[in-house]
Amino acid sequence: MSEHREQVRLMALLSHRRPEIYEHVFAVPNGGLRNARVGAQLAAEGVKAGFPDIGLLVARPPAHGLLVELKYGSGRLRPEQKVWQARLRAEGYECQVCWGHREAFEVICAYYDREP
Numbered sequence: 001m002s003e004h005r006e007q008v009r010l011m012a013l014l015s016h017r018r019p020e021i022y023e024h025v026f027a028v029p030n031g032g033l034r035n036a037r038v039g040a041q042l043a044a045e046g047v048k049a050g051f052p053d054i055g056l057l058v059a060r061p062p063a064h065g066l067l068v069e070l071k072y073g074s075g076r077l078r079p080e081q082k083v084w085q086a087r088l089r090a091e092g093y094e095c096q097v098c099w100g101h102r103e104a105f106e107v108i109c110a111y112y113d114r115e116p
Contacts (some may be wrong), residue, residue: 003072007053010070010101014108026055050080052088052095054104060114063094068107071099096104 007027014022030047052067059065067088069081077085077097085095094111098104 003053006072006101006104007070010104013105014082017105018109018112019108021056022055024058024112025108026057028053028055033050033068048084050054050082050084052081052084054108056108056111058112060092060094060111060116062092063111064092066094066096066108066111068104069095069097070101070104071097073099075099107111 001053011022011025013114014025018062027041029055030051034042052069054068054070055065056067057065067085069077069085071077080111085097088095096107098107
């Protein structure tokens with residue numbers, strides 16, 4: 001398994017069980033191995049290392065939206081991921097680190113189901 005496969009499983013689970021959430025969820029293409037040319041192109045487009053993997057920009061007070069960093073196995077937050085989480089929290093976003101697609105599904109659904 002990999003974080004990629006876990007993210008694919010999460011999106012499939014959301015699309016089948018919670019399509020009303022799935023239509024608002026997006027992925028940020030900032031992970032994975034790339035050659036230097038592609039990495040430079042993405043950086044020029046504004047891709048930032050450490051930004052969370054998944055976003056749900058639906059306000060649920062007190063948060064403006066939810067951002068999820070998806071991990072698998074023994075994955076740990078890198079320093080740049082910790083910096084982004086601190087920045088986003090300071091701006092009023094909820095940030096969560098989830099290990100695996102099931103935990104991410106539960107966190108996303110719980111956030112979405114809160115009273116607006």
